[in-house]
Amino acid sequence: MDAVNVKINGKDYAVRKGMTVLEAAREAKIDIPTLCYLKDINEIGACRLCLVEVSEGGKPYRMVTACVYPVSEGMSILTNTPKINAARKTNLELILSNHEKKCLTCVRSTTCELQKLCNEYGVDEDYFGGERKHYELDTSSPAIIRDNNKCILCRRCVAACKTMQGIGVIGANDRGFDTHIGCAFEKDLGDVSCVNCGQCIVACPVGALYERDDTDKVREAIADPSKKVYICTAPSVRAQIGECFGYAPGTDCEPQMVEALKMLGFDGVFDMNLTADLTIIEEANELIGRIQNGGKLPMITSCSPGWIKYCEHYFPDFTDNLSTCKSPQQMFGAVMKTYFAEKEGIDPKDIFFVSAIPCTAKKFEVGRDGQSASGYPDVDVAITTREVGRMIQKAGIDFRALKGTEFDKPFDIGSGAGAIFGATGGVMEAALRYAAEIILGKPLEKPLETPEVRRQNGSDEGYRTASYKVGDMEVRVAVASGTKNAKQLLKDVEAGKLDVHFIEIMCCPGGCVNGGGQPYQPASVRNTVDLRALRAAVLYNDDRNCDIRESQKNAAVMKLYDEYFGKPNSHKAHEVLHTHYVKRGL
Amino acid sequence: MKKKMTTVEFRGTPEQEAKLLEVIAKYDGVKGKMMPILQEAQDIYGYLPIEVQKIIAEKTETPLEEIYGIATFYSQFKLNPNGEYSVAVCLGTACYVKGSAGVLEEISKELGVEVGSTSSDGKYSLEATRCIGACGLAPVMTINGDVYGRMTKDQVKGILAKYR
Structure with missing residues (x-):
C-alpha cells in the first residue's frame, strides 16, 4: 500500500x-x-x-x-x-430556505436524510426567509412522481439516471435560483424515454421523487364485498421487506410477510416464485425452439419491464430478440383471471389482482397492451415493497412480533430456481437448469449450478458470458444488469463481437434485489454496504434450502399444464402467457 | 433568467444541416467538444431549437437533456430565434431606475410576446438587455439597431406601429 x-x-x-x-x-x-x-x-x-x-x-x-x-x-x-x-x-x-417543509405528510418523513441532519444540527427551519420557488407536481409518469418543491439539487437522481444507468433523461436545467431538475425542453417525465426503473427514487435523499402510491386502490378493493382480492409477492420482496421494519439488510422475512398480508384482508396470498417457474418452462422452450428452428437469436429475457421499455426506446431493432413470454407478474395475473377464475367459478371481472414487487416499472407494465388475457387487465395494481411496508404499518400490524405463516394453496409452491429470479443471473441459471434436462432428454443427477453467470460481489460493471456443453449442443449465454451494461452488451452483439444464444438482462444493477421499489437506505449505508449482495444472499440461501430446485419439479406448475395449457408454448399458452412489444424509438 | 420555449416553426435548410454535421465531425473525439459545437450550431441557425439539439444528441451520443442543460445554463445560448424585428429594452441600472421595466412590460403586452421569446410568426422577438452604454438617454429601447431614448410607456404603441 x-x-x-x-x-x-x-x-x-x-x-x-x-x-x-x-x-x-x-x-x-x-x-x-x-x-x-x-x-x-x-x-x-x-x-x-x-x-x-x-x-x-x-x-x-x-x-x-x-x-x-x-x-x-x-x-x-x-x-x-x-x-x-x-x-x-x-x-x-x-438548503432548507428553498425546501418545502411539509414534513408531516411527506413520504420520506423519518427516512429523509435532510430531516435527520437538520435534527442533529438543531437547524431553525426559517432562519433565511425570502423568495421560494414553486413548481407544479409532475404526475405524468405511471410510476414516478417528481416534486421539485422538495428538491435540494444534490443531483443524486441525475447521477443514478445518467452515470449509473447510462440513460440521462433528467438533468439540471437553467441556472442560479432558476436551477431545477427536469427533462429536456421541460417535458414531463411521462413524455420522455424514461424506463421507470426508479433508481432516481432510491437515490433521492428527500421526498422530491417517489413512486405513484397505489395502496388506496388496494384498500378500496379489499373493502369492496363484490371483489375477490388476491396478492402475489415477487421473489425479492421477502428479502427486502424486513428493512421497512428495522431488520438488517439481508434478513429473510417471508413467513412474517405472508402473515401480515393475510392480516390485511387479502382473499389469498400467493408466491410469485411459482410463475417464475412457469416463465422458465415457457421461455426455455421458446429458446430451444428458436435454436432448432432457426428463429431470431440471441433471445433476450423479458421479465424486467424497465429493460423492455429501454429496449423499445434505445434498441428498437432488438425487440424481435425479446422473448415473447410475459413477466412472472403478468403471467400470474393472467393465470388468476383465466385458469383460476374458471376453476373457482369466479367471473374474472370480480377478481382484483395485486402484485407486490421491488419495482416501479411494473406500474407501467400493468397498463401495457397485450397484458389482459381474460379481457380484463391481468394485474390490477402493482405495489412496491415500500408500499407493502406502508400498508402493513398503517394497518397497525406489529410486523416484528409475527410468528409467520405459509403461502395459500394452490399457488404456494416455488422452486429454488424461481427464487433466484430476483438476483442478476438468476433467470439464466434457472433456465439452464431446465434447458439442460430438455436437451439431454433426461433429468440431471443434481441441479445445475452456474456460478459463472452470478454477480461477483462488489461489482456491477460490464457483463458476464459463459458457455455450456449440453449433450451435443453448445449453449452460449450472456448476462447484464443495469441498462448501462445492457447497452454495452447489445452494442457488442451489433458489432459482431459477441455471439451467444441467450441473454439475460435486468434493468436495475444487481437485479430486482436492487430494484427501484426497494426500501429506502440512506447514502451512509449505500456508500458502505453491498446491499445487492446481502439481499441476493437471501435468495441463494432459499434456493439451496428449497426441497425443489428446478422449475420442472414444481408440481403446481405441472398441474397448470395438465389441466389447462396442455404443453409449453401451446396455442393456449401463447394466448394467455405471451405478449408483444412496440418499437418506440427516442 | 429562466429560458422560454420557442413557438416559432423550425425552418432549417438541408445546407444548414450539412454544415452542422461538418461541425460535429470536426470535433469527433475532442474532449469538452459540446461548448464549441453548440456555439457553432448557433452561428449556423441563429438559435438552438429542439430539432438542432436532437441532431447533436444523436450524432455525439449524448443525452438530449445534457445538451439542453448546457443550453439553458449559459446565457449566450438562445432557444428562440431573433424576430424579423428584434426589440430590446435596457434593464441596466440607469434605465431601470428611470422605469424601463414598465416600458418592457408595456411592449410585451402590446406585442403579445413574453420577454425572452419570439412571436410564433417569427416577426417580433423581445429581449431585456444589460447596459448598452446609452445611459444619457435612459430608459432606452432598440429595434433592429434603431435607438429610442427617454422612453415612456405612452410612446410604445406609436413606435411599434412603424414596424408592423
Whole structure:
C-alpha cells in the first residue's frame, strides 16, 4: 500500500494515497455527514455538508469538502470543531430556505436524510426567509412522481439516471435560483424515454421523487364485498421487506410477510416464485425452439419491464430478440383471471389482482397492451415493497412480533430456481437448469449450478458470458444488469463481437434485489454496504434450502399444464402467457 | 433568467444541416467538444431549437437533456430565434431606475410576446438587455439597431406601429 500519514482529530493514521478525506475518516471510524455524495457516481462537492478543516505543510487550517479533497502526507484534519459545525449548520439553513417543509405528510418523513441532519444540527427551519420557488407536481409518469418543491439539487437522481444507468433523461436545467431538475425542453417525465426503473427514487435523499402510491386502490378493493382480492409477492420482496421494519439488510422475512398480508384482508396470498417457474418452462422452450428452428437469436429475457421499455426506446431493432413470454407478474395475473377464475367459478371481472414487487416499472407494465388475457387487465395494481411496508404499518400490524405463516394453496409452491429470479443471473441459471434436462432428454443427477453467470460481489460493471456443453449442443449465454451494461452488451452483439444464444438482462444493477421499489437506505449505508449482495444472499440461501430446485419439479406448475395449457408454448399458452412489444424509438 | 420555449416553426435548410454535421465531425473525439459545437450550431441557425439539439444528441451520443442543460445554463445560448424585428429594452441600472421595466412590460403586452421569446410568426422577438452604454438617454429601447431614448410607456404603441 502506498500510504500517507495523516492526523485526524489529533490521532495518527496511515491511509491509502489517493483517498479522499471522507474515505480516510470513514476508515478511522469517524463519520462526516454528506448529502449529495454517492460513492463512484456523484462525487461533486455540491452540498457542502462534509466540510472539514485541514492543514497542509504547516499552513493554517482552512475549510474543504471532504468528499472530493484528497489526503496528503502530513495533513492534519479536524472533523468536529465549532467553526465546522457552524458552517454546516448555515449550509443546512440555506438548503432548507428553498425546501418545502411539509414534513408531516411527506413520504420520506423519518427516512429523509435532510430531516435527520437538520435534527442533529438543531437547524431553525426559517432562519433565511425570502423568495421560494414553486413548481407544479409532475404526475405524468405511471410510476414516478417528481416534486421539485422538495428538491435540494444534490443531483443524486441525475447521477443514478445518467452515470449509473447510462440513460440521462433528467438533468439540471437553467441556472442560479432558476436551477431545477427536469427533462429536456421541460417535458414531463411521462413524455420522455424514461424506463421507470426508479433508481432516481432510491437515490433521492428527500421526498422530491417517489413512486405513484397505489395502496388506496388496494384498500378500496379489499373493502369492496363484490371483489375477490388476491396478492402475489415477487421473489425479492421477502428479502427486502424486513428493512421497512428495522431488520438488517439481508434478513429473510417471508413467513412474517405472508402473515401480515393475510392480516390485511387479502382473499389469498400467493408466491410469485411459482410463475417464475412457469416463465422458465415457457421461455426455455421458446429458446430451444428458436435454436432448432432457426428463429431470431440471441433471445433476450423479458421479465424486467424497465429493460423492455429501454429496449423499445434505445434498441428498437432488438425487440424481435425479446422473448415473447410475459413477466412472472403478468403471467400470474393472467393465470388468476383465466385458469383460476374458471376453476373457482369466479367471473374474472370480480377478481382484483395485486402484485407486490421491488419495482416501479411494473406500474407501467400493468397498463401495457397485450397484458389482459381474460379481457380484463391481468394485474390490477402493482405495489412496491415500500408500499407493502406502508400498508402493513398503517394497518397497525406489529410486523416484528409475527410468528409467520405459509403461502395459500394452490399457488404456494416455488422452486429454488424461481427464487433466484430476483438476483442478476438468476433467470439464466434457472433456465439452464431446465434447458439442460430438455436437451439431454433426461433429468440431471443434481441441479445445475452456474456460478459463472452470478454477480461477483462488489461489482456491477460490464457483463458476464459463459458457455455450456449440453449433450451435443453448445449453449452460449450472456448476462447484464443495469441498462448501462445492457447497452454495452447489445452494442457488442451489433458489432459482431459477441455471439451467444441467450441473454439475460435486468434493468436495475444487481437485479430486482436492487430494484427501484426497494426500501429506502440512506447514502451512509449505500456508500458502505453491498446491499445487492446481502439481499441476493437471501435468495441463494432459499434456493439451496428449497426441497425443489428446478422449475420442472414444481408440481403446481405441472398441474397448470395438465389441466389447462396442455404443453409449453401451446396455442393456449401463447394466448394467455405471451405478449408483444412496440418499437418506440427516442 | 429562466429560458422560454420557442413557438416559432423550425425552418432549417438541408445546407444548414450539412454544415452542422461538418461541425460535429470536426470535433469527433475532442474532449469538452459540446461548448464549441453548440456555439457553432448557433452561428449556423441563429438559435438552438429542439430539432438542432436532437441532431447533436444523436450524432455525439449524448443525452438530449445534457445538451439542453448546457443550453439553458449559459446565457449566450438562445432557444428562440431573433424576430424579423428584434426589440430590446435596457434593464441596466440607469434605465431601470428611470422605469424601463414598465416600458418592457408595456411592449410585451402590446406585442403579445413574453420577454425572452419570439412571436410564433417569427416577426417580433423581445429581449431585456444589460447596459448598452446609452445611459444619457435612459430608459432606452432598440429595434433592429434603431435607438429610442427617454422612453415612456405612452410612446410604445406609436413606435411599434412603424414596424408592423
